[in-house]
Amino acid sequence: MNSMSYKGYTARIEFDERDDIFVGRVLGVRDIISFQGASVAELRTEFHLAVDDYLADCAEQGISPDKPASGKIMLRIRPEVHAAATIAAQAAGKSLNQWADEVFERAAHS
Incomplete structure (x- = not known):
């Protein structure tokens, strides 16, 4: 998987051949946080902006942003x-x- 990380958030990166752009989506959060760029540098900048905007929106609304993982896991196994x-x-x-x-x-x- 091609990925990028920023402020503890990880995004999956794909190349959209039809539109000739890179497309990213932040993983591990309920909200849809996506971004795109024509180059890796632009993609990285847009990723940072998307995460920063998400965090700012959460702060403005007075809600806690989703964290990618708490470190606690509950499993049911045989x-x-x-x-x-x-x-x-x-x-x-x-x-x-x-x-x-x-x-x-x-x-x-x-």
């Missing part, structure tokens, strides 16, 4: 998977949270 993960964490000398954090990181970056 008991046998939970047991196997617990055993794998213990075998690695780690808590289940530490082990899961490493597994999620590897999966997210593969």
Whole structure:
């Protein structure tokens, strides 16, 4: 995935061949935050402006902006998977949270 990050927000970047422009969309928030640019430099500038505008709009309305992630996650998994993960964490000398954090990181970056 082609992406950009700014102020903790990440955007997916695609190239629109028909219009000959780069198009981006901020991920991990409920609101639709999109932007575009004819060059990478213009795209980056528009991304920064879109995030800054979003944050300013939230402040003006007195609402908290969505954060991409809180760091807390609740999963429902099969008991046998939970047991196997617990055993794998213990075998690695780690808590289940530490082990899961490493597994999620590897999966997210593969």
